[in-house]
Amino acid sequence: NRVFTLAKRPEGKPNRDTFELVERDVPEPGPGEALVRTLYLSVDPYMRDRMRAGESYAEPWGVGDPLEGGVVGEVVADNGTEFEAGDVVAGNLRWADFSTAAGPDLQRVDPDLAPISTALGVLGMPGRTAYFGTREVAQPDAGDTFVVTGAAGAVGSVAGQVAKLQGARVVGFAGSAEKVSFLEDDLGFDAGINYKETDDYRAALAEAAPGGVDAYFDNVGGPITDAVFTQLNVDARVAVCGQISQYNAEELPTGPRKLGQLIQKRATVEGFLIQDFAPRFEQATRQLGRWVQNGDITYRETVTEGLENAPEGFLGLFEGENIGKQLVKVADR
Ligand code: NDP
Incomplete structure (x- = not known):
């Protein structure tokens, strides 16, 4: 199980040395948790804020801590959640091949509605x-x-x-x-x-x-x-x-x-x-879904292949390398 951690706090622009890829055991899902295999990882500009020690709206990451982000993944083991193996879910998980999460922290993704990656972009x-x-x-x-x-x-x-x-x-x-x-x-x-x-x-x-x-x-x-x-x-x-x-x-x-x-x-x-709009997320997602389905909204994704290349995907945001949503593809479904 490969996991990215924060190697050190960046001064100015982050670079590859900001990140460290370490090998950890695949975690065991505790009671009420599921084990999720990462398929897509989202890299986002706000993550820059989590790399600094100072006050911000997002909690800072500690040096050596695993990085977190929006993930779409597949449930591989369940320990008392509403999900079962094979379900596609989204949640705030680790920059890793595998993560565990409590059931209520995962949202079901319907693979028949739209490509699952959209749960991190236009429908996310x-x-x-x-x-x-x-x-x-x-x-x-x-x-x-x-x-x-x-x-x-x-x-x-x-x-x-x-x-x-x-x-x-x-x-x-x-x-x-x-x-x-x-x-x-x-x-x-x-x-x-x-x-x-x-x-x-x-x-x-x-x-x-x-x-x-x-x-x-x-x-x-x-x-x-x-x-x-x-x-x-x-x-x-x-x-x-x-x-x-x-x-x-x-x-x-x-x-x-x-x-x-x-x-x-x-x-x-x-x-x-x-x-602050959390109580109305479902309404927004439904409306965006209808617009995407009927062609009123077009979306694009820029996909970096491989978990090991996630830092490049993130760093590219600050160079304007992405068109549309920047994603990292970690594994096939
Ligand atoms: P984008 O997909 O828009 O990626 C970032 C883009 O910013 C780059 O592609 C680049 O495009 C542009 N950019 C980078 N550096 C500069 C610069 N110095 N001057 C002008 N443009 C620059 O990211 P997101 O859509 O995920 O996020 C967009 C913004 O929305 C971010 O500021 C993010 O923090 C914010 N955000 C806020 C939220 C909130 O709740 N308030 C929630 C989500 C996002 P280009 O080639 O055009 O330079």
Whole structure:
């Protein structure tokens, strides 16, 4: 049973030395637990936060501790849960070949509904984040202009499509020409901006959204967000979902720089955490499932093969190597 542990806390950007792959016994499921064989592992930007010692919304990992993440796996042994061998389940498990978990901490995944990997992407935590962040926080109305950053990623790609379904005009920022054509040609965004091709984000946005911005779904923060703030319309709403451009920063820049824009525009800025919507997860997953089935929502996955390559999958998030949801395929079903 291979298990990844936190080898040391990264300073600035994590690298391969942040991780250690160790060999451990396959764990025995205790009473009320099941043993799960990992099929897919999710790597997510928030995991960077768990690598630091300081305070954050996610509990820090200790040095030497096994890493955890979203897993879709197959039950191989049951010790008094509602599951039986062969069931496909999702849960917050280890970066490992095998994990144990208590029954209530596992969710059943229906392999006939959609590919099982979607339980970690469009029909899982990132899809739900996009769903609630767009509909409940950014709240674009029909005819509004909605801007999303990290637009070709797991959350951003779904957020833009949910806003389109609400009748908004959608503009996305992403980091390559390939990603921009994914947004415009595959997802139906009205415009994509390759932010790596311009220094003048403000001019690029003014061109793509000449009527200004009514709703902004922020996944990245930093200078792109500064530029979006200059283009907000009166009564604009900003949903602060993530700030990935700052996650590896050793020193944070002082202050949000464009707050004056919020005064003039009477804008509302609201941070949110997906956990707070937990009582409504099933409703969101059902709706997203219907949209995926009828083709209203398209999704993409970038799959790194092999548990041993999980660190590369994670590190690639900070280099923009993924289109859509970044997954690690650990084993075949
Ligand atoms: P993504 O699939 O979007 O992957 C991360 C992407 O971020 C990369 O592909 C890259 O795309 C972009 N990126 C990386 N560094 C930078 C940078 N310096 N400036 C601009 N863009 C950058 O990840 P997720 O969809 O899983 O997560 C998106 C955001 O949502 C993250 O900030 C995450 O922390 C947050 N989040 C928040 C939740 C909440 O409850 N509030 C829940 C889930 C996620 P590119 O090529 O475009 O640069």
